[in-house]
Amino acid sequence: MTEFQITYWRDFPSMVVAREGRSNRHKVQLPARFQVAIDEAAMRAGATGTDEYLDGWLRTDWQEKAGNPEEVAQAVAAQLEADYPPQRIRKLLSSITPDASSGGWLTPRPHPVVDLLNQHGGPLLGDGAMATMLQEVGLTGGAAPEQWNVENPDAVQAVYRGYVEAGSHIITTNTFGGTTARLKMHDLQDRLAELNAAGVQLARAVADESGEVLVGASVGPTGELLDPLGVMTMDEATELFAEQVAVMAEAGADFILTETMSDLQEVEAAVRAVDQATELPIVCMLTFDTNLHTMMGVSPKQAVETLASWGVQVIGANCGNGPDEILTVMSEMAAHRPPGVVLYAQSNAGLPVLQGDDVIYDGTPEVMADYARQMKDLGVDVIAGCCGTTPVHLRAMREALA
Numbered sequence: 355m356t357e358f359q360i361t362y363w364r365d366f367p368s369m370v371v372a373r374e375g376r377s378n379r380h381k382v383q384l385p386a387r388f389q390v391a392i393d394e395a396a397m398r399a400g401a402t403g404t405d406e407y408l409d410g411w412l413r414t415d416w417q418e419k420a421g422n423p424e425e426v427a428q429a430v431a432a433q434l435e436a437d438y439p440p441q442r443i444r445k446l447l448s449s450i451t452p453d454a455s456s457g458g459w460l461t462p463r464p465h466p467v468v469d470l471l472n473q474h475g476g477p478l479l480g481d482g483a484m485a486t487m488l489q490e491v492g493l494t495g496g497a498a499p500e501q502w503n504v505e506n507p508d509a510v511q512a513v514y515r516g517y518v519e520a521g522s523h524i525i526t527t528n529t530f531g532g533t534t535a536r537l538k539m540h541d542l543q544d545r546l547a548e549l550n551a552a553g554v555q556l557a558r559a560v561a562d563e564s565g566e567v568l569v570g571a572s573v574g575p576t577g578e579l580l581d582p583l584g585v586m587t588m589d590e591a592t593e594l595f596a597e598q599v600a601v602m603a604e605a606g607a608d609f610i611l612t613e614t615m616s617d618l619q620e621v622e623a624a625v626r627a628v629d630q631a632t633e634l635p636i637v638c639m640l641t642f643d644t645n646l647h648t649m650m651g652v653s654p655k656q657a658v659e660t661l662a663s664w665g666v667q668v669i670g671a672n673c674g675n676g677p678d679e680i681l682t683v684m685s686e687m688a689a690h691r692p693p694g695v696v697l698y699a700q701s702n703a704g705l706p707v708l709q710g711d712d713v714i715y716d717g718t719p720e721v722m723a724d725y726a727r728q729m730k731d732l733g734v735d736v737i738a739g740c741c742g743t744t745p746v747h748l749r750a751m752r753e754a755l756a
Contacts, residue, residue, distance in 0.1 A: 355374075355418045355419075355420065356372050356373065356374045356418070356419055356420070356421055356422060356423050356425075356426040357372065357373050357374070357416040357417065357418055357419075358370060358371065358372040358373075358416070358417055358418075358419055358426050358427060358430050359371050359372075359413050359414055359415070359416050359417070360413070360414045360430065360434070361411065361412075361413050362411070362412050362413075362414070363392040363395065363396070363410045363411055363412075364395060364399075364410050364412075365446050366388060366391050366392045366395055366438075366443070366446065367384055367388060367434045367438060368383070368384055368388055368389065368392060369381060369382065369383050369384060370382045370384075370427045370430045370431045370434070371427065372419075372423035372424070372426040372427035372430070373416075373423055374422065374423050378422075378423055379423055380422075380423035380424040380426075380427040381427065382427040382428060382430075382431040384431060384434060384435065385435065385730075385731035385732075386685070386688075386731050386732055386733075387440070387443070387688070387730070387731050387732050387733030388438070388443075390688045390689060390691075390732065390733050391443045391446075391447065391733065393689065394447055394691065394693070395446070395447055395450055396410065398447065398450040398693060399450050439475050439476045440471075440476060440477065440733055440735060441471065441472055441474075441475045441476065443733065447693065458662070458663050458664040458665030458666075459664060459665060460625060460629055460636075460664050460665030460666060461629050461665075462665065463633065463634070463635045464635070465609065465635040465667050465668060465696075466568050466608045466609060466635070467524070467568065467609060467635075467637065467668050467696060467698075467735075467736065468667060468668070468696055470523060470566060470568060471696065471735055471736070473566075474523070476730075476755070477726075477729070477730050477734065477735055477736065477737050477755055478523040478524060478735065478736045478737070479521050479522050479523050479524075479726075479736075479737060479738070479748065479751060479752055479755060480522060480523070480524045480526070480698070480700060480736050480737060480738020480739070481514075481517035481522040481524060481525045481526055481738055481739070481743075481748065482517060482522075482703075482738070482739040482740070482743030482744055482745065482747060482748055483703075483739065483740060483741050483742055483743045483744070484499060484510075484513060484526070484528050484530070484572075485499055485530075485741070486715075486741060486742055486743070486744065487513040487516070487744065488502060488509060488510070488513065488528075491509050491512075492506075492509075497540070498531060498536075498537065498539075498540040498542055498549075499528055499530070499531065500528060500529060500530075500531055500532050500537065500542070500549040500550070500553060501540070501542060501545075501549065502528065503528055503529075503549050503550075503552035503553040503556060504545075504548060504549060504552050507552065507556055510528050510553070510556050511556045511557075511559070511560060513528075514556060514557050514560040514561075515560050515563075516744075516745040517745055517748060518560055518561070518563075518564045518567055519745065520745035520746075520748035520749045520752065521748060521749065521751075521752035522567065522738075522748060523566070523567060523568065523736075524567070524568045524569075524570055524736065524738070525557050525560065525561060525567060525568075525569060525570070526557075526569075526570045526571075526572045526611055526613075527553040527554050527556075527557045527569065527570070527571050527572050527602070527607065528553045528556075528557075528572070529549070529550050529553040529554065529571060529572050529573070529598070529602060530572045530573070530574040530613060530614075531574055532546065532549060532550045532553070532572075532573070532574075532598050532602075533546075533573070533574075533576050533594045533595065533597070533598050534546055534594055534597060534598075535576040535577055535578055535594055536574065536576065536577055537549070539577075546597060546598065546601065547601045550571075550598055550601045550602050550605070551601050551602070551604070551605040552605075553571075553602075553605075554569065554571055554601075554602045554605035554606055554607050555605050555606060557569045557607075558605070558606040558607075568608040568609070569606065569607050569608045569609075570607065570608065570609050570610070570611035570637060571599065571602035571603070571605075571607035571609070571610050571611060571634075572611050572613055573595060573598060573599060573610060573611065573612045573613070573624055574612075574613055574614055574615075575614060575615055575616070575617075575620055576591060576594055576595075576620065578591070579617075580617060580619045580620055580623070588619060588622070588623055588626075591619075591620060591623035591624075592623040592624075592626045592627045592630070593627075594623075594627075595623055595624045595626075595627035595628070596627035596630060596631035597631075598627075599624075599627055599628050599631055599632050599634075600631040600632060603631070603632035603633070603634050607634060608634070609634050609635045609636060609637055609668075610624075610628045610632065610634050610635075610636045610637070611636070611637040611638075611639070612624045612625075612636065612637070612638050612639065613639050613641075613672050613673070613700075614639070614640075614641045614672060614673050615638070615639070615640045615641070615648075616640060616641060616648035616649040616650045616652065617648070617649075617650040617652075618650070618652055618656075618657070618660060621638055621640065621661070622664070624636075624638075625638065625661075625664060625666060635667070635668075636666060636668075637666075637668040637669075637670070637698055638661050638666050638668070638669055638670075639669070639670045639671055639672040639698060639700060640652060640657050640671060640672075641671065641672055641673040641674055642654060642671055642674055642679070642680075642683045643674070643675070646679075646682060646683060646686070653686070654671065654683045654684070654686040654687045654690075655686050655687070655689075655690040657669065657671075657687070658687045658690055658691055658692065658695060658697075659690055659692060662691075662692040662694075662695050663692075667694060667695060667696060668695075668696045668697075668698055668735075668736070669687070669695055669696070669697065669698065670684070670687070670697055670698030670699050670700065670734075670736070671683045671684060671687070671698075671699060671700070672699075672700035672701075672738075672740045673700070673701075673702055673740045673741060674701065674702060674740075675702070675705060676701060676702050676703070676704045676705050676717060677701045677704070677717065677721060677722070677724070677725035677728070679701075680699055680701040680725070681725070681728050681729075681732075684697065684699050684729060684732055684734055685732060688732045688733055688734070696735045696736070697732075697733070697734045697735050697736070698734070698735065698736040698738070699729050699734045699736070699737055699738065700738040700739060700740045701722075701725055701739060701740060701743075702715060702717070702739070702740045702741040702742055702743070703715040703716075703717035703721070703722055703739055703740075703741070703742035703743045703744075703747055704716040704717025704718075704721060704742060705717075706741070706742070714742070715741060715742025715743075717742060717743075717747070719746050719747050719749070719750035719751075720750065722739060722743065722747040722750055722751050723750040723751055723753065723754035724754070725737075725751070726750075726751040726754040726755050727754050727755075730754075730755055737751065737755065739751070
């Protein structure tokens with residue numbers, strides 16, 4: 355008969371050891387999300403000194419279980435993973451100190467992503483690419499995707515529906531370039547309200563068919579640099595974003611989602627716009643390059659800590675150079691996640707490669723399934739895809755998370 359023992363830091367399991375006799379032992383370290391939780395728990399509890407941290411460790415008494423040491427250790431570790439989903443980890447952390455996510459200047463609001471996460475009891479699955487899917491059915495590289503919300507609504511709605519059928523809990527709207535600044539590039543600035551409202555309404559109809567699916571209204575960067583590097587002021591950027599998000603809130607979005615930002619000033623302008631012009635909560639994602647900073651020099655640690663200090667509760671990273679890069683980015687965010695923050699990862703499906711006249715992404719469904727598992731192990735709460743990600747990838751990710 356094999357004996358096993360579990361190592362905990364306070365209430366958080368960390369490792370399983372199984373033994374049969376003196377020499378036959380097998381050890382299993384639990385996934386990285388458990389050590390991330392332990393580090394955060396120690397920080398919350400003020401156990402930052404060596405002695406206080408060491409005092410938190412304890413081991414259970416030896417217990418017996420049938421099987422050889424490797425089988426027993428693996429089985430007990432798997433049961434602990436199942437018994438401690440992210441929802442339970444968050445509750446344990448909250449019991450040490452209260453959440454601080456609403457301590458900033460942003461008006462505290464109920465967040466449907468957090469509510470659905472708590473109901474679901476595990477990571478939520480986001481959606482995939484919009485432009486990638488529309489290009490497959492005829493959108494050209496120089497056209498505005500938002501124009502299809504009115505001129506080819508069936509194609510846009512088919513993308514939303516494909517992701518819901520693949521298992522997505524969240525769909526994001528075809529409104530990424532919907533600010534006046536971006537629409538002006540296509541001489542569409544006078545149609546801002548029409549195009550943004552249609553993008554949300556098409557998604558809302560699909561989400562309502564499916565029950566518990568949320569609609570995140572996508573907001574991308576303006577394409578302009580803010581003062582002092584550029585000529586746009588914070589007030590002007592806030593006004594641009596407010597014009598767009600007010601329309602999308604009225605059209606039925608569940609939350610606003612800012613994507614692919616690189617400048618914290620521009621993110622702040624978008625957050626202030628949402629706070630002033632809507633009653634919706636916000637999700638903020640920045641994009642990081644191979645130097646693990648945004649184009650404007652923001653690190654994942656700086657991003658998650660700064661946004662949380664404003665009161666943003668759901669924070670993450672999107673786009674970039676594929677799953678390997680976003681694993682490093684999200685690892686840093688997880689290591690520095692303030693109390694109460696929900697993490698959202700949205701990786702490209704690998705890297706773009708030229709195949710004939712077409713640009714495709716080299717990340718297979720299997721690659722994206724591995725990415726989903728890695729994010730789950732880190733404790734990332736919402737896992738999605740960005741450029742190149744299709745419903746085929748999402749199905750593989752759903753199965754990996756299940």
